Amino acid sequence: MSHRLAALVGTLLVSLAAHAQPEQPPDASTPAFDxxxxxxxxxxxxxxxxxxxxxxxxxxxxxxxxxxxxxxxxxxxxxxxxxxxxxxxxxxxxxxxxxxxxxxxxxxxxxxxxARVQRVQGQPFEPVFSRTVPNVNDTRAISGIVLQRAQATAYQVELYTDPKDARRWAHGGPGARIACWPPDRQEGYASRFQYAARSWGDAFRKIERDGRQGYVLLRFVVGKDLPLHEDIRCTVALTEWLLDHPSELHVVPVPR
Structure with a gap:
């Protein structure tokens, strides 16, 4: 891993560790409005x-x-x-x-x-990026996600875990974050574009794709969240996960 990429991944993980969970709700004895x-x-x-x-x-x-x-x-x-x-x-x-x-x-x-489960059956499964993650003990960064599109395209970041790793989590749950930049981004200089988003366990959408069970962690659109006709490099980070068995992470184009 290059020094620059290592710095970018390190920045991503520090940010994720600070923001992996949703903000704590205010005192429940008062309503959400003023x-x-x-x-x-x-x-x-x-x-x-x-x-x-x-x-x-x-x-x-x-x-x-x-x-x-x-x-x-x-x-x-x-x-x-x-x-x-x-x-x-x-x-x-x-x-x-x-x-x-x-x-x-x-x-x-x-x-x-x-609690609704996104069920996908018999549809083509053609991810633009796939990676087997051997295990996750708290935090793991997955880099090398390469994107470029001439037309607006929506993507889902999907994680399929081993059934042996099934765990119930309390309010919040583990976190996920994506960060994207142009490949020529230089630390300390303004980038032509950048995109960052985070989510957490309660906000993940459960998915069942051809019998396999997992989670949709994040969703983003090239042509809305990221520019068209650009080389894009992304990193996804997982935090506060305890996965003892291999899991699979995919970035999948989906209908808008």
Whole structure:
């Protein structure tokens, strides 16, 4: 590994170690919005009723996770529309009990969506990058991902683990980060472009591809997140994983 590449990977891992987990939620005794700006009766009930404040905080956390899923633009737009519809319905409540029931229904719906498995059966599997990772004891960087596209193309970073390594994680979970630059990037100088994104266990989308089970860690689009007609070099880093058996990491073009 060249000195420059080693420096880039080192910078990536330091950044990932600092940001692998989502931000800790604020005190659950207060809602996710600013009570000083509460103007509707429903908002005042939430701000003065601990159970409703907790419900608002819990729903906010579940919604942030839903927004962080590596889904396509259409799915994320539908999520936002559904959330706005729910807010309008909640605001029509005429009693605190109605508000509580509204939060319970919406939280349940979002949790079900977050648990949805992306199932792919019988479709061509043609990754642009594949790497077998022998094991991961906390942190591992996978470099050498090369991309170039003349047309907008979406990619998924997929990780397939050995079933023997199946573990349940608490809130947050392990992390993943991607960083991309042009191959001629020089440390200390402004780059023509760069891209960085991170995700964590709760935000990964489970995937089942032709019977193999894994995770979609990240999703990005060349032509949106990264420029077209450019040589692109990327590194993916995994952190806080405990994988004793070999796993497979793939970067896969997917329909937009």
């Amino acid at each position: 009570c000083q700006r509460a103007s509707k009766a429903v908002e005042r009930w939430i701000c003065t009723t601990p159970a409703l404040a907790l419900a608002d905080q819990q729903l906010s956390q579940v919604y942030v996770t839903a927004q962080s899923k590596p889904d396509d633009d259409a799915a994320l737009a539908a999520l936002r529309r559904a959330q706005l519809r729910w807010l309008r319905e909640r605001n029509r409540c005429e009693a605190p009990d109605c508000v509580a029931a509204s939060y319970a229904r919406r939280t349940s719906t979002l949790e079900a969506g977050n």
